Structure formats: C-alpha cells, structure tokens
Amino acid sequence: MTAVIAIDGPSASGKGTVAARVAAALGMDYLDSGALYRLTALAAQQQNLAWDDEAAVAGVAAALDVVFADSQILLKGVDVSAAIRQEIIGMGASQVAKHPQVRTALLARQQAFAGERGLVADGRDMGSVVFPDAALKIFLTATAEERARRRALQLNIDLASEQYQAIVNDIKQRDFNDINRSVAPLQQLPDAYLLDTTELSIENAVKKVLEWYQQV
Numbered sequence: 001m002t003a004v005i006a007i008d009g010p011s012a013s014g015k016g017t018v019a020a021r022v023a024a025a026l027g028m029d030y031l032d033s034g035a036l037y038r039l040t041a042l043a044a045q046q047q048n049l050a051w052d053d054e055a056a057v058a059g060v061a062a063a064l065d066v067v068f069a070d071s072q073i074l075l076k077g078v079d080v081s082a083a084i085r086q087e088i089i090g091m092g093a094s095q096v097a098k099h100p101q102v103r104t105a106l107l108a109r110q111q112a113f114a115g116e117r118g119l120v121a122d123g124r125d126m127g128s129v130v131f132p133d134a135a136l137k138i139f140l141t142a143t144a145e146e147r148a149r150r151r152a153l154q155l156n157i158d159l160a161s162e163q164y165q166a167i168v169n170d171i172k173q174r175d176f177n178d179i180n181r182s183v184a185p186l187q188q189l190p191d192a193y194l195l196d197t198t199e200l201s202i203e204n205a206v207k208k209v210l211e212w213y214q215q216v
Helices: 015-026 033-046 054-062 087-096 100-111 126-130 144-154 162-180 202-215
Strands: 004-008 029-032 066-069 072-075 119-123 136-141 193-196
Touching (some): 004 202, 015 029, 029 033, 033 054, 033 087, 033 100, 136 202, 193 202
Parallel strands (some): 004 136, 029 119
C-alpha cells in the first residue's frame, strides 16, 4: 500500500512548506491540493465564470489542463505559479471549494498522485476525504494573527498598516468559510496529530512530522 502523509490546516499556516520539505526528506511525491482549487478559481475567472456557478466551475475543474513541473505550475502551458497566489484567487479557491460538484471533479485527480514513492499531501480535507486511510494525519495550524504576520512579511507590508489588518480579516473570513462549509469542512480529525506552528520554526515543524512518521 502506498504510504501517505496527510497534512491539513487553515490558510497560511505553513502546511505547504512543511509538507514539501517532509516529502523531500523522505523521497516522496508532494501534492499541494490547494493549488488545484486555486487553479480552478483562476481558470473560471479567465473564462468570466462566477465562482458561485457550481455546475460551470465543476466543468472547469474536470477539464483543468495543468502540469506541475518542478517549481512551476502550468495552466494551458502558461506559468501561473505567481497568479494563483494572489489573495483574490485564494478567496476564490475557498468559494469554489464549497461546491460538492467541484470537490467530486478533483477527488480522483488528487488520489492519482499517490504513486509508488509515497505521498505527502496538504490541504483541508486530505485526511478526512481524499486519503482517509493515510498512514499519518496531521492538523497543522497557527493563530490568525501569526499567519497574517507571515504573509505580510512576504509581501513587505507594514504590520501597523491597514493592509496588515485587512490580511488578518481575510484569513479569519477564510477560516470561517472553510470550517462552516457543508462539504468536507476543515477540522482536526480524532486520529490526527495537532501541530501548532505559532511559535515553531519550519525546521522544527518538519522535524516533528518526521518523528511522528517514524512512529507509525
């Protein structure tokens, strides 16, 4: 059976960075499931489709022409690695992720990433829906303020500015949407380890995940 490590958590918690480094350390493949939802939101936007049009967006998700190539993410042959990281696309991803038809369209595609080398997958429902039999499940989180601080530093935004407070508010709104959606809500599963990175470095977070994996 293919070994899978499922790392779930809220937006900007650092789960993607941790998951990628864990995958590299173990020689496993890596899946950024959030990228698929961001790609769906971006592709829908490019086609002038409303994110609340479930059937139309599900059609976009099912037909995504995407390639993950090293550090690039290509949509129809165009590098959209930076475009999908825009705040507006992140909000769009949360909106399209609420649609059952979209989640169904992307489910098989996500599961197909689990190959012979093993897989480290990060997202919001990796352990609950996509890989319920994962060898290790982790819920990785941090306070909304700390997550906003990290994002502001990445964008060179003053922590005393209104822009920073807007990031805090956006993150809290996305948390609310993800936790309260009717399909596959964000949650810490009973069999998932809790990893709070509020005061933890990326290196120590990775070390902790590797320690837990050695115990399974």
